[in-house]
Amino acid sequence: MNLKIILIPILICSFYMAFSQENKQILASYLFINNNSNESYSIKTRISKNQALSEFYRLNSKTDTIIEKNEGIEIFVSNSDTINKMFLISKDSVTFIEHIYTNKKYVPVLVIEKTPQFNWSLTNNSTIIGGLSCNSAYVTFRGRNFNVWYAPEIPTQYGPWKFNGLPGLITRIETDDKTILFQLEKLSYVNEEELKKPFLSKKISFQDYVKYQQSALDDFLQKLMAQLPRGTTMDIDKVELNGIEKKYD
Numbered sequence: 001m002n003l004k005i006i007l008i009p010i011l012i013c014s015f016y017m018a019f020s021q022e023n024k025q026i027l028a029s030y031l032f033i034n035n036n037s038n039e040s041y042s043i044k045t046r047i048s049k050n051q052a053l054s055e056f057y058r059l060n061s062k063t064d065t066i067i068e069k070n071e072g073i074e075i076f077v078s079n080s081d082t083i084n085k086m087f088l089i090s091k092d093s094v095t096f097i098e099h100i101y102t103n104k105k106y107v108p109v110l111v112i113e114k115t116p117q118f119n120w121s122l123t124n125n126s127t128i129i130g131g132l133s134c135n136s137a138y139v140t141f142r143g144r145n146f147n148v149w150y151a152p153e154i155p156t157q158y159g160p161w162k163f164n165g166l167p168g169l170i171t172r173i174e175t176d177d178k179t180i181l182f183q184l185e186k187l188s189y190v191n192e193e194e195l196k197k198p199f200l201s202k203k204i205s206f207q208d209y210v211k212y213q214q215s216a217l218d219d220f221l222q223k224l225m226a227q228l229p230r231g232t233t234m235d236i237d238k239v240e241l242n243g244i245e246k247k248y249d
Contacts, residue, residue, distance in 0.1 A: 025193070028169065029186035030160050032056065035179040036242035041085075043182070045160045046195060047169075052158035053195045056085035083108040086198040087161055089115060094162050097198045100212035110200040111209045116141070118165045120148075129171045130184065137166060143246030145176040154187075161244060180244060210248045213241055 026047040033040045040059040045052055087096040094113045099106040118139045125136040127149060134149040150159075152168035159170035160182055173182035204212070241247065 023192045024189040025191070026154065026156060026169065027186075027188050027190045028160070028184060031181070031183045031185050032160070033181045033183075034243070043160050045158075046190070046193075047156050047158050048192065048195055049156075051088060051090045051195045052156075052160075052164075054087045054089075054160045058084075083200075088195060088197050089158060089162060089164055091115060095197050096162075097200055098209070100204070100209065102212060107202070108200060109209065110198060110203045111206055112203075113206040113209075115164065116162055118163065120165055130187075132171060134171050135168070141245075142248055143241075144180065144244070146173055146180075147176060148173050213243075213248075 026045075028045045028047065030043040030045065031040070032043050038060070041056040042059060043054050043056055045054040083097060083099075085096070085098055087094060092115055094115055096111055096113070097108055098111060099108050101107075118141055120137045120139050123136045123138070127134050127136070129149055129151075132151040133153060134151050137148045137150065139146050139148070148163075148166070148170060149172040150166045150168040150170050154169035155167065156169050157166065158164050159166065159173075163170055163173065169184075169187075170182070171184040174180065
């Protein structure tokens, strides 16, 4: 067994640790950072026995700039919409509010997706995070490799965003390229309340959501070409999504 200590401050409010407490739910707060898109959020994840609701609160704004790198070009387009991203996950489905890029702006939409299956590989590695004994796992999901720590002493199958299926609360998630991070920052029990489904009048299917995500790349490339000097040509071998999901099944 590999044992190391990660000292990360987590405020745990009277959390000894039986999730069988009556009329209580877990409230887990995460810091989320996406270095690919220059975004950071605070995530509030409320977890009951059968569902979890994550709401994303923006900590910064994307910049409307073009950044050239050795391996290609990234384009950040600003999203000024004030409706938060939300994800309600249950055994069967994920209902979420996200934003699609269409007609040169971001538009919030409601999407329902079958709950994705994460084929976790559990390891024998362990560590201490914020006073919690954690084990490690990893998974490849929609184009990214995720390294995860979870706390078996807090038995829940649900984590932030769409993550599910581990035998304990997720405390840290990081991609192997260090560009995506979820870090648990605060943890408490709260009084039980109904986890209401996100609602918007504009609904699209998950299949259409995927099409919008991929077609947005073409819009970004057109924007790029419009800002280059007349007559400039570019050979772009591959353009990928820069969100948590890098590609879709």
